[in-house]
Amino acid sequence: MEFDPVLLAPRLAPMKAAGLWRDETIDTYLRKAVQERPDKPAVVAYASDQAEPVRLSYRQLDERVGRIARGLAAAGVGRQDVVTFQLPNCWEFVALSLACVRIGAVANPVMPIFRQHELNFMLNFGESKVFIVPRVFRGFDYEAMARGMLPGLPHLKQLVVLGGEGEDSFERVLLGDATPPLAGPGLGPDEVALLMYTSGTTGEPKGVMHTSNTLFSNLHAYIETMALGRGEVILGASPMAHLTGYVYLAMLPVALNATTVLQDVWDARRALQIVRAEGVTFSMASTPFVADLCGAVEAGEASIPAFNKFCCAGAPIPPVLIERAQRVLGMRLCSAWGMTENGAVTVTEPSRALEMSGVSDGRPLRGMEVKIVDAAGQAVPTGDSGELLVRGASLFAGYLKRPHLNGVDADGWFDTGDVATVDAAGYIRITGRSKDVVIRGGENIPVVEIENLLYQHPAISVVAVVGYPDKRLGERVCAFVTVKEGASFTFEDMVAYLESRQVARQYFPERLEIAPDLPRTPSGKLQKFKLRTAAKAFGDAD
Structure with missing residues (x-):
């Protein structure tokens, strides 16, 4: 993968001269911990479906990081290749992040809430070489979803299933003993180490690059x-x-x-x-x-x-x-x-x-x-x-393939x-x-993307998605909709439609308000501030 971290060059000399960029990687600190306190607990991982947590000392974590790094290399992951993993909080998440640094790959964690609509874009845009998912998490079959996506992922070399039972299980692919020793240097401090997608106002996620x-x-x-x-x-x-x-x-x-x-x-x-x-x-x-x-x-x-x-x-x-x-x-x-x-x-x-x-x-x-x-x-x-x-x-290195948006x-x-x-x-x-982003419970809701999808529904004429206050989550989401003459559109219709488009459920609006028209400026631009003002009453009523 060719990265374009154009925001780095102007800062290289001044940041290093000021001692702010110390040319370290996380592997530096892992190796230090293994040397100085190998038996200290590094990770204690509680899983909702397990009675006891997994406990790893720094020595044990380092051993698993090494095995995963060799497994990734054996699966065809090279320097600056993207490794995408859609995992809950687990020791494997931590170890994968460290293993990517050890072989010079780019970690690309993606939220478990994402479904095909978001994932197809992210994996193809980042040209991901490996995609790692749990078999099942919170009742959802990630393995079935990922297998169904494979025909549309031409860059992908390997699907890996955590807890899987086939040849592509995490244990066989990434924790096997028959993997070759690592060759070549690990990640450099000024190479892209992390690719993380953020929801914005452009209708598609942007790939944030960090070193x-x-x-x-x-x-x-x-x-x-x-x-x-x-x-x-x-x-x-x-x-x-x-x-x-x-x-x-x-x-x-x-x-x-x-x-x-x-x-x-x-x-x-x-x-x-x-x-x-x-x-x-x-x-x-x-x-x-x-x-x-x-x-x-x-x-x-x-x-x-x-x-x-x-x-x-x-x-x-x-x-x-x-x-x-x-x-x-x-x-x-x-x-x-x-x-x-x-x-x-x-x-x-x-x-x-x-x-x-x-x-x-x-x-x-x-x-x-x-x-x-x-x-x-x-x-x-x-x-x-x-x-x-x-x-x-700490300013990022730029947006992947979109320097014009930096x-x-x-x-x-x-x-x-x-x-x-x-x-x-x-x-x-x-x-x-x-x-134009709503933040619900710390999660950015991609307003423009949801609006663009709803606009494609045959019953909808105009749509505007805004946030309204919530005591616990900070904000919730309301969709204001004008329907076409003779058509109808209900909350149940909206949910079913977004489900059919394979959108993450956490992005669904909690409210639907049907209006004969939505407020506009004389030039025809929607006045969302008026809708936000109207929506505040929903929060006050809760």
């Missing part, structure tokens, strides 16, 4: 700000196929030589039991995870005093949740803002969490800068709202598409989004 240097510059600054150390036990419950899970719950523990504890299916009561059993001290996820933990303790579960630090990203933290978490859990909630393109850009320090997390989304990590500008690109006065621009060490100007500023304010101390507050 080890862009990722580790963020990790080092994040660890410093959050005051994390080697003794952490980190709960990995947020999906690892998101950048949050991948960087801060899978990579960060290895970088610290700490321990990560994985939970594949979120259940707050079970999470509390795991936290107590394993001595968890830290995690990062969206706010619904914390709200659910509070609810479980309030319902009678024992509290968790050692688990006293949590970083929330994906949406602003309601101030009431900050007070509730402190009172019920003894936990400090640190707010953060970031994107797949940057990782966490701003974070509120634990020492100021009670004071600032409810009114800000943090201030820039070391190596990152923010700027708030008006429509003309001029910086606005402190406290005024404007477009949020960012630049610095959104970076000649001075290195990236247009986030978000609207924000900044105070005199440098703390930002996201006040809106110019991007």
Whole structure:
């Protein structure tokens, strides 16, 4: 695969001179852990269908990483080839990520919620050589789905099924003993290490490219700000196929030589039991995870005093949740803002969490800068709202095959598409989004893609998809629809249609509103702000 990381070259010299890009990879830290503390727990993986967790020391993890790396090489994966894996939080996810680095391949984790519609695009666009799926997860047959997709995946060399029983099972293909020794260097620090798709406003996902240097510059600054150390036990419950899970719950523990504890299916009561059993001290996820933990303790579960630090990203933290978490859990909630393109850009320090997390989304990590500008690109006065621009060490390497969408100007500023304010101390507050994306429970909903699909329904004349407030998830999704004369369209029709188009169910709107017409400007452009205002009543009514 030929990558075009065009955003790297201007930063190579200044970032390395500043010590922000240290030319490390995650394999550097894995080998250090094996040398210095081989018997320390590296991964403890709880699966919803297993009575006991899988426990791997750093020595055991390294041995499995080596076997998987050799298995990938034997399956035809070469340098800068893309390996796509659609797995829940499990030890195999962590080991695959590390194995890709060891052979110079590019890790491409994709969310378990995706179905054929999203996956066909992603695997073909990234020219994936290997596709790894569970046999069954949460009642869905991933093996059957993946086998049905094979005729439309010309670049694919190998399907691998975790828990499978055939010749393409994970155990036979990637954990077999008859694999050749590795030859050649591992991944370089300025080579593309991660390809992660993000939903945007273009109607198709964009492939975000990161290198080890862009990722580790963020990790080092994040660890410093959050005051994390080697003794952490980190709960990995947020999906690892998101950048949050991948960087801060899978990579960060290895970088610290700490321990990560994985939970594949979120259940707050079970999470509390795991936290107590394993001595968890830290995690990062969206706010619904914390709200659910509070609810479980309030319902009678024992509290968790050692688990006293949590970083929330994906949406602003309601101030009431900050007070509730402190009172019920003894936990400090640190707010953060970031994107797949940057990782966490701003974070509120634990020492100021009670004071600032409810009114800000943090201030820039070391190596990152923010700027708030008006429509003309001029910086606005402190406290005024404007477009949020960012630049610095953890900025991505570019969008795969779409450099024209990179959104970076000649001075290195990236247009986030978000609207924000900044105070005199440098703390930002996201006040809106110019991007047409709804964030539900920390998950970006690709509004334009859903609209484009609904427009293809024969009964629909006009459609607009917007978010409305929800106390637990932050936002839910409503589709406003005008139907053609003589036609009808119900909520059940919408669900059946999106199912027939093989769309991830988590992208389905929760509400359907039929209207004779939708508000427009004199030029005919839909006025979505009016629909968002109308939709707020749905959240108030819940």
